[in-house]
Amino acid sequence: MRKPIIAGNWKMHKGIEETRQLLRELKDMEMSPEIEVVVCPPFTSLSEAAELLVGTAIGLGAQNMHWERSGAYTGEVSPCMLKEIGCKYVIIGHSERRQYFGETDEMVNFKVKSAFNHDLIPIVCVGENLEQRKNGETKSLVTNQVKKALEGLTEKQVERIVIAYEPIWAIGTGVSAKGEDANEVIKLIRDIIAGDFGKDISQKVRIQYGGSVKPGNIKEFMEQPEIDGALVGGASLKAVDFGAIVNYKK
Numbered sequence: 529m530r531k532p533i534i535a536g537n538w539k540m541h542k543g544i545e546e547t548r549q550l551l552r553e554l555k556d557m558e559m560s561p562e563i564e565v566v567v568c569p570p571f572t573s574l575s576e577a578a579e580l581l582v583g584t585a586i587g588l589g590a591q592n593m594h595w596e597r598s599g600a601y602t603g604e605v606s607p608c609m610l611k612e613i614g615c616k617y618v619i620i621g622h623s624e625r626r627q628y629f630g631e632t633d634e635m636v637n638f639k640v641k642s643a644f645n646h647d648l649i650p651i652v653c654v655g656e657n658l659e660q661r662k663n664g665e666t667k668s669l670v671t672n673q674v675k676k677a678l679e680g681l682t683e684k685q686v687e688r689i690v691i692a693y694e695p696i697w698a699i700g701t702g703v704s705a706k707g708e709d710a711n712e713v714i715k716l717i718r719d720i721i722a723g724d725f726g727k728d729i730s731q732k733v734r735i736q737y738g739g740s741v742k743p744g745n746i747k748e749f750m751e752q753p754e755i756d757g758a759l760v761g762g763a764s765l766k767a768v769d770f771g772a773i774v775n776y777k778k
């Protein structure tokens with residue numbers, strides 16, 4: 529049985545004061561114990577968040593990392609630094625990283641391996657843009673992204689990984705995928721993992737949907753058999769919305 533995971537990707541929002549405020553509000557809310565809840569603030573707010581989350585069931589994740597432990601990489605943050613702060617998760621290969629910062633599938637693979645080597649769990653993002661979708665390239669593109677991201681991993685690592693299927697056309701647009709369509713692509717991702725690592729492993733991997741998830745549509749995704757949670761952007765910035773998403777069953 530896979531425990532669903534709902535993660536809030538705050539992107540480039542929330543300085544330290546706003547982080548304090550949002551987390552105080554989230555801590556006051558009752559969170560469903562059936563769901564693993566994670567927040568991913570920007571780097572500069574991670575320390576503050578780590579302190580505030582002590583003793584809570586809310587986990588901490590970062591939004592990116594370099595694959596090296598240390599070195600002359602101006603502006604980068606290493607997996608050791610994230611681990612030291614108290615991160616459990618790290619988002620890797622978000623489409624905004626791929627699109628605006630030139631992250632390639634190869635870099636994603638380096639980062640995924642490095643995350644595991646430093647005891648961090650990667651949340652690996654994959655998904656097609658609108659043009660690729662219109663051209664019928666969704667399956668081939670997602671297949672390629674998943675295979676490359678997981679290349680060289682051990683079975684033990686693969687079963688711990690979290691994958692987020694995020695169709696780029698649904699991110700921040702207010703136009704989410706349909707639950708059934710997202711489920712179909714996520715099933716494809718599970719089948720790819722089954723082909724490369726075996727069915728048992730594939731059944732353990734948690735695969736989220738991301739893209740304009742809101743309190744009003746979370747149920748549609750969570751009811752799908754292959755979808756194990758959500759990666760939430762905009763709606764994770766308000767406690768009342770994120771709380772409603774996590775407690776969608778109430």
Ligand SMILES: O=C[C@H](O)COP(=O)(O)O
Pocket residue numbers: 537622694698699700701702738739740741759760761762763
């Ligand atoms: O990482 C989160 C995704 O990019 C989704 O963002 P969104 O919920 O604002 O569409």
